[in-house]
Amino acid sequence: MNKTTSWFNVTSLVLGFAFLYVPILILVVYSFNASKLVTVWGGFSSRWYVELLHDEAIIDAAWVTIRVGILSASFATVLGTMAALVLDRYNKFHGRALFSGMVYAPLVMPEVITGLSLLLLFVAVGFDRGFWTVVIAHTTLTMCFVAVVVQSRLVTLDRSLEEAALDLGCPPVKTFFLITLPLILPGVVAGWMLAFTLSLDDLVIASFNTGPGATTLPIKIYSMVRLGVTPEINAISTILISVIAVGVIVASVISHRSQVEKEKAERAVFLAG
Amino acid sequence: MAERGTQGMRPFVAKWALVAVPYLWSLMFFLAPFLIILKISLSQTAIAMPPYTPVINTLGEFWSKLTDFSLDNYMFLGEDPLYYSAYLSSLRIALISTVLLLIVGYPIAYGMARAPKSVRNALVMAVILPFWTSFLIRVYAWIGILKPEGLITIALQGLGILGPGEQIHIYNTETAVFIGIVYSYLPFMVLPLYAALEKLDATLLEAAADLGCPPMKSFWVITFPLSLPGVIAGCFLCFIPIVGEFVIPDLLGGSGTLMIGKTLWAEFFNNRDWPVSSAVAVVLLIILVVPIVIFQNQQKKA
Numbered sequence: 001m002n003k004t005t006s007w008f009n010v011t012s013l014v015l016g017f018a019f020l021y022v023p024i025l026i027l028v029v030y031s032f033n034a035s036k037l038v039t040v041w042g043g044f045s046s047r048w049y050v051e052l053l054h055d056e057a058i059i060d061a062a063w064v065t066i067r068v069g070i071l072s073a074s075f076a077t078v079l080g081t082m083a084a085l086v087l088d089r090y091n092k093f094h095g096r097a098l099f100s101g102m103v104y105a106p107l108v109m110p111e112v113i114t115g116l117s118l119l120l121l122f123v124a125v126g127f128d129r130g131f132w133t134v135v136i137a138h139t140t141l142t143m144c145f146v147a148v149v150v151q152s153r154l155v156t157l158d159r160s161l162e163e164a165a166l167d168l169g170c171p172p173v174k175t176f177f178l179i180t181l182p183l184i185l186p187g188v189v190a191g192w193m194l195a196f197t198l199s200l201d202d203l204v205i206a207s208f209n210t211g212p213g214a215t216t217l218p219i220k221i222y223s224m225v226r227l228g229v230t231p232e233i234n235a236i237s238t239i240l241i242s243v244i245a246v247g248v249i250v251a252s253v254i255s256h257r258s259q260v261e262k263e264k265a266e267r268a269v270f271l272a273g
Numbered sequence: 274m275a276e277r278g279t280q281g282m283r284p285f286v287a288k289w290a291l292v293a294v295p296y297l298w299s300l301m302f303f304l305a306p307f308l309i310i311l312k313i314s315l316s317q318t319a320i321a322m323p324p325y326t327p328v329i330n331t332l333g334e335f336w337s338k339l340t341d342f343s344l345d346n347y348m349f350l351g352e353d354p355l356y357y358s359a360y361l362s363s364l365r366i367a368l369i370s371t372v373l374l375l376i377v378g379y380p381i382a383y384g385m386a387r388a389p390k391s392v393r394n395a396l397v398m399a400v401i402l403p404f405w406t407s408f409l410i411r412v413y414a415w416i417g418i419l420k421p422e423g424l425i426t427i428a429l430q431g432l433g434i435l436g437p438g439e440q441i442h443i444y445n446t447e448t449a450v451f452i453g454i455v456y457s458y459l460p461f462m463v464l465p466l467y468a469a470l471e472k473l474d475a476t477l478l479e480a481a482a483d484l485g486c487p488p489m490k491s492f493w494v495i496t497f498p499l500s501l502p503g504v505i506a507g508c509f510l511c512f513i514p515i516v517g518e519f520v521i522p523d524l525l526g527g528s529g530t531l532m533i534g535k536t537l538w539a540e541f542f543n544n545r546d547w548p549v550s551s552a553v554a555v556v557l558l559i560i561l562v563v564p565i566v567i568f569q570n571q572q573k574k575a
Contacts, residue, residue: 009387012380013396019377020403020459023414026424030417083295093292102299104569108510110517110561112534113554116541117306120551124309140302143295173287201407204519208541218409225409225524229416237410244405252398 024241031234048235058236061220064131065200068216072138073195079139080146080195081188085176087147088154106144114141115208122209129211137209138199145198146191153187186258193251197244307558314346314551346552355536356553360560362531366447366522367515370454371508374462377455378507382466383496386473397467404460412453412524419444419452419525445527453521458514462507469503470496502571509568513561533557 031049035042052058083103090096106114118137122129157180165175181188203218210219217236224233350356385396403411418424421440429435443449473496481491497504519534526532533553540550 006387008380009384013384013388016377016381016384016459016463017399019456020400023418023456024403024406024411026418027410027414079295079298082291083299086292086295090292095296098304099292099296099299101569102303103295104572105565106303108513108565108568110514110534110557112517112519112537113310113558114303114306116537116550116554117310118302120309120313120547121302121306136302140298143298147295197405201409203409218407221407221409221413222520225413225416229413229420233413237407237413240410241406244407245402248398248402248405 027234028238028241031231031238033231033234036231048231049239051232052235052239055232057215058217058220061215061217064214065217068131068134068138068206068214069196069199072135072142072199073192075135075139076141076143076146076195077188077192080143080191081150081184083143083147084150084154088151103144103147106141107148111202111204112208115205118205119208129209129214131211131214133209133211134206134214134216137205138195138202141202141205142195142198145194146188149191149194150184150187153184157183189251193247200240200244310551310554313548314555315344316548346548347556349549350552350556355531356533356556359531359533359536360556363516363518363533364560366450366454366530366532367512367518370451370458370515371512373451373455374458374511375504375508378459378462378466379504381459382463382470382503385463385467386470393471397464400460400463400467408457409520411457412521415449415453415456415525416444419449444525445529447526447530449525449527450522450530450532453525454515454518457521458511461510465506465510466500466503469500469506473499505571506568509564509571513564513568516561517557 030041032044032046033040033042034045034047083099087100087103115137118133118140119129122133127133161183162175162179165179166172170178201218202216203222206216207219207222210216217240221233221236224230381400385393385400388396416423420426421442421444423444425443426435426439426441429441430437430439435441443452477495477499478491481495482488486494517534517537518532519538522530522532522535523538526535537550537553537557540546540553
């Protein structure tokens with residue numbers, strides 16, 4: 001590469017990442033603003049965080065959101081991993097095309113359609129809207145993302161280990177839990193985290209499917225944003241951003257370390273052999 | 274399987290359950306809702322208006338209701354120019370945004386793919402990280418920046434480009450919607466592009482350069498065509514959900530921006546007209562079926 005192109009590359013990276021990060025940075029900085037006006041800097045203060053702690057509606061909403069996220073991400077991880085196994089292993093069964101269609105379509109389906117159609121299902125069967133309808137809705141949405149993540153892990157899996165276990169008489173279900181699952185675990189964990197953050201993030205689908213007593217944090221934030229920009233929203237946003245950033249960085253460090261250890265072990269085996 | 278037949282039915286049952294559980298879940302909570310939405314879009318407004326009684330009390334009733342349907346809601350969509358222009362406007366905004374995303378995303382993905390191998394993973398991580406933080410929060414962040422008394426105005430006044438009383442009006446315009454969309458969807462465009470560009474064999478470019486091909490030309494002759502799978506994947510991944518986007522036009526676009534996701538939301542939550550909002554959703558789905566099918570075929574090939 002010559003100098004002009006590398007200069008171009010560096011510039012586009014710097015501008016690109018500035019575009020991605022500066023708005024978030026501004027948001028975080030203004031959450032520590034003493035002034036009630038979001039755009040006028042009135043000195044450093046943590047009063048909005050203190051006020052948040054006393055806002056019961058927000059704490060309730062956060063609690064609902066976390067419970068919905070953990071439950072739906074767990075269901076979605078089980079269902080999505082199963083779906084990924086089916087798509088990876090069974091090439092021919094009746095309705096495979098429909099199945100893979102149903103797995104991939106929600107990835108791009110506009111949320112207003114998914115949300116409205118699920119709501120109409122719940123109404124049609126007379127299921128009261130509330131906490132569990134949001135959990136079911138999020139499970140349905142996020143299992144597709146889990147399936148995609150796990151499937152990409154399954155594709156790179158060495159099948160000979162499983163075959164060895166099966167040949168030695170290990171039953172398929174046991175083989176899955178002893179051999180396959182540990183090998184695809186990083187994908188499964190990544191899938192769970194993705195499902196959890198998607199659930200944490202969702203406004204549209206939750207708005208359609210929620211009911212009394214099941215106001216999630218995005219629904220609450222949205223109603224606050226509609227009334228105007230306040231430093232309190234900046235404070236909630238900052239907390240959410242930090243929690244997620246820490247989670248993602250820890251997860252990536254762990255997966256990087258296990259990767260490094262795996263390579264080390266492989267090298268040791270190679271040298272010993 | 275034959276030699277393990279002595280183990281009885283358990284492997285067969287396990288296999289069957291593995292397919293059946295996610296299959297039934299998807300049928301029940303993904304496909305069935307579409308059939309219901311179709312049904313309700315075809316029911317008379319008076320029947321389905323809230324307080325809405327369940328459509329299916331008994332199976333027999335369900336079949337009898339299936340036979341009485343009307344196209345009233347669709348006729349209504351056709352008569353009112355609001356819906357027609359909302360669809361067109363959504364498609365136009367989605368198309369322009371996708372092109373903008375490609376223009377903004379391509380240099381970033383290119384820079385990432387050309388970066389030293391040691392930092393590439395960190396760069397990918399840095400693109401994904403904002404995607405993990407809330408969509409709503411990222412859109413909200415732009416309100417403070419774009420508002421008439423917001424940070425852009427303050428910055429421009431500070432630089433002396435704007436006078437003390439002057440303000441910049443981007444908030445509540447289509448420009449703000451484009452900024453919000455490009456910002457929110459950028460990772461969806463950059464990552465497939467990066468995946469395609471990273472696989473590119475650099476020796477091809479060296480060979481072209483050795484043979485006297487100018488860099489610009491070798492980009493258009495070699496790099497761009499080889500990155501086309503990434504371009505296509507990125508464009509579909511952005512275009513389809515943008516057409517039905519609700520949060521961005523609602524928060525940044527103001528009343529002047531017409532998008533069908535907003536119309537559907539308003540029909541449902543403000544007008545409480547469920548059959549009409551169902552019809553809006555069905556038509557939106559019909560519009561998107563072609564790109565979704567193309568996208569899925571693309572996914573299968575990859």
